[in-house]
Amino acid sequence: MKENSKTASTPRRDFIKKASLASIGISIVPRHVLGGVGFTAPSDKLLIAGIGVGGKGESDIKSFADSGKADIAFLCDVDDRRAANSRARFPKAKYYKDWRELLDKEEKNFDAVSIATPDHNHAAPAIAAMKSGKHIYLQKPLTHDIYEARQLTKAAEKYKVVTQMGNQGASNDGTRIMSEWFDAGLIGDIQEVYCWTDRPVWPQGIPWPKTAAPVPSELDWDLWLGTAPYKDYVGGLVPFNWRGWWDYGTGALGDMGCHLVEVPIRVLNLKYPKDVQCSVGSVYVDEFKRGYFPEACPPSSHVTMTFAQTDKTKGDVKLHWMDGGIQPARPEELGPNEVFGDGGNGVLFIGTKSKMMCGTYSENPRLIPTSKTDQVQVAEKYERVPGGANGHYAQWVEASLAGYGKKEVSSPFSVAGPLTETLLIANLAIRGFDVRKERSDGRFDYPGRYIEMLWDSEAMRVTNFEEANQFVKRNYREGYTL
Known part of the structure; x- marks a missing residue:
């Protein structure tokens, strides 16, 4: 995956720190940890952090993993009951309850974020993740407020990240x-x-x-x-x-x-x-x-x-x-x-x-x-x-791996925001x-x-x-x- 300017160069001490991820059960590290622009990791997979991993969030991250081109590296949910199935399906993924703690501690250890929280908690983690250069898959509706939708639309362009809203029919x-x-x-x-x-x-x-x-x-x-x-x-x-x-x-x-x-x-x-x-x-x-x-x-x-x-x-x-x-x-x-x-x-x-x-x-x-x-x-x-609505997920994964502006998606924030x-x-x-x-x-x-x-x-x-x-x-x- 082509890296943006924030992640194209990683100090040696950061590499050593990231390499220790194996100790917590994650065997794959982000591409930017292992090399500069254009480097291809041995896995060639997108590392995803899921925020809200029950219900629709559970099916979303499963669909990403089923594409064969993504690994679920982190899970985050405020409700242990809702997260139980995803934790069982992805036992190597480290679990958090607060998305702010996840982003603060693991910011450099994944490539993209899937967000499937209630509407009122969509915008804040999405903006924070985009500022960190993460590609975003965000459930519909994009936001709770008009102002938030406008800000997310602007942020996607500013931070040059691949975005997709979870209205899968847009790929039908x-x-x-x-x-x-x-x-x-x-x-x-x-x-x-x-x-x-x-x-x-x-x-x-x-x-x-x-x-x-x-x-x-x-x-x-x-x-x-x-x-x-x-x-x-x-x-x-x-x-x-x-x-x-x-x-x-x-x-x-x-x-x-x-x-x-x-x-x-x-x-x-x-x-x-x-x-x-x-x-x-x-x-x-x-x-x-x-x-x-x-x-x-x-x-x-x-x-x-x-x-x-x-x-x-x-x-x-x-x-x-x-x-x-x-x-x-x-x-x-x-x-x-x-x-x-x-x-x-x-x-x-x-x-x-x-x-x-x-x-x-x-x-x-x-x-x-x-x-x-x-x-x-x-x-x-x-x-x-390919795959219509079911292909909506793989489409975003592949576009994220390719990098901003390299592949089209059906519902980028430039479209999903005004909608x-x-x-x-x-x-x-x-x-x-x-x-x-x-x-x-x-x-x-x-x-x-x-x-x-x-x-x-x-x-x-x-x-x-x-x-x-x-x-x-x-x-x-x-x-x-x-």
Whole structure:
């Protein structure tokens, strides 16, 4: 792997120190330890440190190892229960609980980092690792905040590291096929796109539990909170239901938007939205009263974003996001028993000539009526990723081994950053919906409801509703910084 300027030259004393890694059970050392630029280690493998190695993190690092071109050198997780499988699979990998300690002590002993923590703890370790010259694979959504996404996008270019977001559908053929259909003129001009999901499949739209619970002995709760404000531990939050709380997650949009909205962003070359509006579902507080809980993501939402004309469109494009089981009307050309999208999720393009749709991860792309799909022959224009979604992992490993700028990846931060910002701009409208102001009579007004928020992408702010801008950038808890 070509080394960046920070690692191209290593003093002899550092070499001796690194060579002692064998004593802790690691038989391979990074290429930069053994020689200068262009040196090939005997293993020729990427040494990876995993931060967050349970659940999706567990499957990520397994996929890297399965590529045959990577070794998992270090593991880090705040929850010993979640880390158990990865520790058993990679017994030679040294284990840490705090990613800050891992980077501080082992900075020069690995090449790349895989991060699969909850959303609120994505940006801080990613920035720190990039500053150390590490290549980064970061789970979706890239970040919790708009400001963080912009900073990670800039950092990837500044530090010349290979980056990939974990929206594996970006490596599938579906997006490329739909781009080829559109480029060939089969769909005509597109002015409206719908993306929908049956998520959330975790609790949303509920009040924060009033009763604290004992912290499991295997979990370091303080480290799990990380950048977020301190709260007492509550049952049921870990390992998955944090997605429904704004302090930690980004709701259904953050979870599924990177898989679904990625398709129209790529096909139409959309940039940042210029305005956003929404409506959200409420829940029954009791049998007579419906309400909203500002600390929680809503149970359902419909967000509409407007994108300015691009080199692939003839005018503005309206992109609709729907979650909580809300779906757009079925196209008239779709048979009554034909599945819309993939059932629970989908993307629908409405063009002046025709329509097309796909499911999650851009799978099963079809023209509408679907009978046209097998009748159309369009030349292959965009290079395919070997293995599709499964090849997303090996693609990043191989690009990291080659070095910055040598091989393309499907979702580098230059693409994933603006995509994530787009989703989080939509969340601004959702969160702004619950901003309230007390009136003199003790009741409340909600000035962010039922308005169109105007977005200035360069300044990263809403220009006509200042209260929404508090959600662009969080204040981290003491001990964490970008």
